[in-house]
Amino acid sequence: MDSAAAAGAAMKILRPLEIRRATELHHDRGGVPNTPLHVMGIALAFVAVGMLLSALIEAGSTNRDTGPLVVSGFLTFGLGAFLWWATRPGSARARDVFAAVGWTWIVITLVGALPYILAGTFDLGGTPMTEQIVNSIFESASGYSCTGSTALVDFESPGRGLLMYRQATQWYGGMGIVVLAVAVLPFLGVGGLDLMTAEAPGPSSDRLTPRIAETAKRLWATYAVLTVGVGIALFAVPGPSLYDGLAHGLSTASTGGFSPYGKSIGHYNSVLVESVIIIGMVIGGMNFAHHWRALQGRFSGYVNDPELRTYLLMLAVCTALVVGLLWVDGGLAFGAAFRAGIFNVVSLGTSTGFGNATNQASNGNFVLWVPAAQMVLLFLMVVGACTGSTSGGIKVMRLQVLLGHSIRSVRRTQQPRAVIPVRHGSHAVSEDIVSRMAGFFVLYLLLVLSGIVILTGLGAGLLESIGAIVGSLGNMGPALGEAGPTASFSEAFSQPARLVLALFMIIGRLEIFPMMLMFALPARALRERFS
Amino acid sequence: MSRTRLADTGVVSLGTKRRTDSFGRLAITDSLLVLGVLSGLAGLVGVFEDLGDGIVLLVTGAVAVAIGSLGRGTYERRHRPTPSRVVGGLAATWAVLVVVGTVVYLLSSATDNVGTALFESASGFSTTALTALDPTQLSSGMQLFRGATQWLGALIGLLAAVVALPGVLRGSVHVPVGQGRRLDRLSPGPTTGRRRVGGIYLGLTILCGLAYALTGMGAKDSVVHALTTVSTGGFTNRADSFISYGAATQIVATVFMTLAGMSYFVFWWVLRGQRKRFLRSTEMWLYFAMIASTTVAILLAVDGITVRHAAFQAASAASTTGLASADWTVFPSSALAVLLIAVATGSMGASAGGGLRIARAGALVAYAQRELRRQLDPKIVTVVKIESRVVADEELERLTGYQIAHLGLCAIGAFLLATTGIDMVSSLWTAISALSTAGPSPITGPSGDATNLSSTARLLLIPGMLAGRLTILPLLTAVIGVLQAKTHLVKWTRRLLRVRR
Structure with missing residues (x-):
């Protein structure tokens, strides 16, 4: 299978609605009818492309982890191509779509850990293999789910290509979730699209076009524009290099929060850099359908969206509250309180998870706040940002x-007898x-309590x-207490706890229902069989 | 004026005597009557030890009984009140009782600080085990009065849950599960309901007091602790709660705390010999399961703890009593998490305890399961059942709405407490615990010592504690009223601006 075919096939993961059509097209192609495995194969091929591109960057820079990235890339591509070749789309029942989505994310998380394992990223000298594997899976889950929590302690040893792969995992995750929100979830009946349709002016829904695939492409293009825009803006201000701009562009547009530096955005200690990131995060937390329309010169989406108004109001009020508290109760100067407050409020309010702490005792380390x-x-952390965005949380x-x-x-x-409708906007x-x-x-x-x-x-x-738990389900990144913005999760949580958190990240990224059903379906099938 | 016309204006003619139809005023006067009797009894006991306190209690008792008697002759409940009037009446009753309690604390030797007196009174009537006083420094009369406030607070809560609210909020989540066939009802009418609930409550209190006395506890302590155990209040006469009491006393407390958290419908079924209904009560078995699983979790998490202590903390948390037989604040985090969940979930519906209630929690889980099923088959028709009763969709929607409001109040409370400098875990715990009317949290310690909280924090807790006891409806109604007032203000301003243009 050539790369064009792979890329074209990879797009199908973003179009579950078209699985039925694909079934008809591929019916005479042969292979075992199995929707989950077929979708998984396409997704793996897609991920492999990212690994190989990162290998190119690695080869052109530090050249420390080129081998592991190339090997991982080819292994992943091979596995993906095999699954794609050996299977064809089967039924498009809801349970198959849930299984396809759920298992794809789990397998991608596991396969995505390969570069870290092969490169020994988490080997701090004598680190047991199980610890390395757990940390790699955690890092992979955190990346693909756009969470931004990290198990990395030493940011110096991984090569620049591997760190770029780490950034790219978030970009994949962000793109997946944008398309999932507008393409998959409405099909599953979660209701996000119905609500977005209700609020959109005129008969055209948030399907930017009648065809869901076309909608996905346009959202993807918007996503790419935002990524490049943030990257260029960062490169334009003093401090970040082109590499830094691209790396942070990937994790800002996706509201992921990974950074190639241990201190995250605090590495630059620059108000300009922080300002660009804040704007990027706020835009990343908005509905991407509005961005697409804005690129067409139609800004009415921003003006008429009650969710957007509330989102911006919420960020403003929370910033004012935090700045006031840090200034009055926290004893910080107003300027310092404002800088620390607005960055962290926007970072967590958009579920990004960047930090601007320059060290453990700095103002940006929010675990030291009042x-x-x-x-x-x-x-x-609970709420997150807008629907149809790359952010997490309950929205x-x-x-x-x-x-x-x-x-x-x-x-x-x-x-008791009053008929009172619930309104969203008008x-x-x-x-x-x-x-x-x-x-x-x-x-x-229930998930939060269980977690x-x-x-x-x-x-x-x-x-x-x-x-x-709240941070993982909401795909935020840093947590509270000993797992704050300057801490590594490998030091704050035990091995099994990190695996649990990795699972919660994926559950949160898929907005709970698909993963919960994926686990519930086998039990239901068993019950049905025995009854 | 004809009888009909009089009824329309709220005044009903009964021969030569005219009595006003008012649920709220009748509730206030009835409550004052009971408080007066309890206060008088406490004064009679306390006058020999502390003359000043005794006189204060006797005078309070006399005045309250006088007002109560006068009220019973002036007001009556003839017409079915509207939901707003019932909720408003109950809120007003609590407000009056809290004010009376505050005055008693201020006039006695207990405290001369208004904030402390108000907090102690609110904590008492809301059956929350938070105290701003040193119980060992109080006279016997005041110790008894303090216990009596919790006993009366729980009694009003019970009557509200079993008698008053089901009459006006049919099909609502505020109506406890268990109102079965008409003949089996615990409360077929207000008078019968009051009598039955009061009888069971009094019987349990007497049994509990006798059991405490049999374990060697003194007479006064037995009475006070019976009053505060059966009411799930949690006030004690010792600074360390039940830690320094013997094993037998702690076991008795565990049993009666568990009983206090049980639905009064269950007691009614037992008394009527309806064994099948009793055994088929899903909510009751879930309640027992929660206590048992919390006990096991504590046993697994805490090294060297005995079953007695684990069960005591579990029963105290699940029934939202707030007593402690060990310093649970130093338990490992896993035990703390389980205890917090037990406090938040709370006891059975129609019990003296607080919290979300087991039946509601169970319905929420069933609701979540149903929504999961509907993801697969959107057209599937499924029903949620509690105690073999199908819960209507509308009722489930209200339940989720109520739960969201409950959580919202917890979050606001926790934030406000955090502004007073309390750490995050303690803020969250204290807010949840106050809204569940349990009381103690890591910052107050196992005995619920509220002197660790600032005076602002204590004032902030008062509405939460009262809302937890009564249901959060009055507080929510007030919040929504403020929001609606703001909306109206904006509308009027816009209209005004348009007119000027």
Whole structure:
């Protein structure tokens, strides 16, 4: 299979709606009908391209990890091509789509750990192999899920190509989730698109075109423009090199939060760099459909979107709160409080996870902040940014609808027979969508509670567990307590705890339902078989 | 004026005597009557030890009984009140009781600080085990009064949950599960319901007091601890809660805390000999399972802890009593996490305990399962059942809305507490614990010593504690009222601006 065919095939992972059409096209091609394996093969080929491109950068720079990247790239491509060749799309039932999405992300996470394992990235001299493998899987999961938590301690030993691969994993994850949000989730019935449609002016929905594949391409193009834009802006300001610009562009547009430097953005200690990153993160947290329309010269999407207004208002209010608390209670000068406050609020409010701490005692290390300011950050970690963006969390729109739902419940107690619709902007949200969002939130809560019990059972502190579980499910990055922005998760959590966190990152990235169903389906099948 | 016309204006003619139809005022006067009796009894005991405190309690008792008696002759409940009136009436009752309690604390030798008196009173009537006083320094009369505030607070909460609210909030999440066929109902009417619930409550209190006395506890302590155990209040006469008591006393406390967290419907079924209904109560078995699993989790997490201590902390957390037989704040984080979840989930519905309630938590889990199923088959029709009763979709929607509001209040409370300088875990824990009417948190220690909190933090906790006892509805209604006022203000301003243009 040539690379063009692989690239074309890879796009199919982004079009689950077209699986049925693909089934018809490939029906005479042979192979075992198996949708999950077929989708997985395409995705693996796609990932392999990233590994090989990173190998090129490595070969042209430090040339320390070229071999591991090339070997990983070819192995991954080979496996992907084999799966693609040996299978063909089967049924497009909901359960197959869930399985395809869930298993693809798990396998990509595992295969994505190969470069780290082969390069010995986590070998600090005598580090046991199991520790290295766990850290590699953790780093891979954190990358593909755009979380930004890291198990890396030594940022000097990995080559520049390997670090670029680490950045690219987040870019893949971000792109996947944007397309997933508008292409996969509506098919699965989670309701994000229905709601976006309801708020969009006119009959055209957030499917920017009638064809979902065309929509995916346009969103992908927007994503690329944002990545390049942030990269160029960073290169234009004093400090970052072209490499740095590209690396941070990849993880800013994807709201991932990885950086090739241990101190993250604090490495530059530059207000200009931080300003560019803040703008990039805010844009990354917005609905990408609005960006596409803006590129066409139509800015009405920004103006008419109640979710966007709330998102920006939330960031502004939280920044004011945090800055005020750091200034009044925290004893920082106003300028220092503002710089530390706005960067970290935007970083966590968009689920990016960059840090601007220059050292453990610096103002940017938010675990040293007054408790109320940290509480604001915890709230942002739960909420995240807008639907249709690359960010994680429960999303601003869900928060708005759930708040409306909650207020309605109280009002109904006073007026039991009143018909009170839940509104989002000027549109009434259907009861079905309210119900699904409430179900999502209840599941989210149950997962958070289970995760906290598991992590504390594995020896983590209560504060660290709360921060890490909320952060992982929301794809934030840094947690609280000993797992703050300047800490490595390999030091803060035990091996099993890191694996649990890796799983939670993927669950959070896929917005809970696909992974939960993926685990539930085998049990259901067994029950059906025995009954 | 005809009888109909009088009824329309809220005044009903009954022969020569006119009594006003008011649920709220009747609730206040009835509560004052009971408080007066309890206060008088405490005064009678305490007058021999501390004359000043005794007189304060006796005078309070006399005045409260007088007002209560006068009120019973003036007000009555004839018409079914609206939900707003019931919730408002209950909130007003609590407010009046808290004010009376504050005055008693201020007039007695307990404290001369208004904030401390207000906090102690609110903590008492809300059955929260947070105290700003040193119980060992209080006179016997005041110790009894303090216990009586918790006993009365829980009784009002019970009557609200079993008698008042189900009458007006049919099908709502505030109605406890267990209102089965009409003949089996614990509360077929307000008067019968009050009598039955009060009888069971009093019976449990007497049994608990006798059991404490049999373990060698003194008479006064037995009475006070019976009042605070059966009410899931958690006030004690010792500075270290139940840590320094013997094994037998701790076992008795564990049993009665567990019973206090159980639904009064369960007691009613037992008393009526309805063994099948009792054994089929899913909520009850879930409640027992939660206590058992919390006990096991503590045993696994804490080295060298005995089953007695583990079960004590588990029962205390699940029933939201707040007593402690060991310093659980030094437990490993896994045990703390399990305890916090037990406190947040709380006891059974229609019990003296607080928290989200087991039935609601169970319904939420079932709701999540249903939504998962609907992801696969969007057209599938599934029902959620609690206690063999199908829960209507509308009720489930309200439940989720209520739960979100509950969480929102916890988050706001935690943030406000954090602004007073309390660390994050303690802020979260204290807010959850106060809203569940449990009380103690890592910062207050196992005995719920609120002197570790600033006066601002204590004031912030008062609405949370009261909301936790009554249901969060009044607090939410107030918040929504403020939000709506803001919306109206914006609308009026816009209109005004348009007119000027």
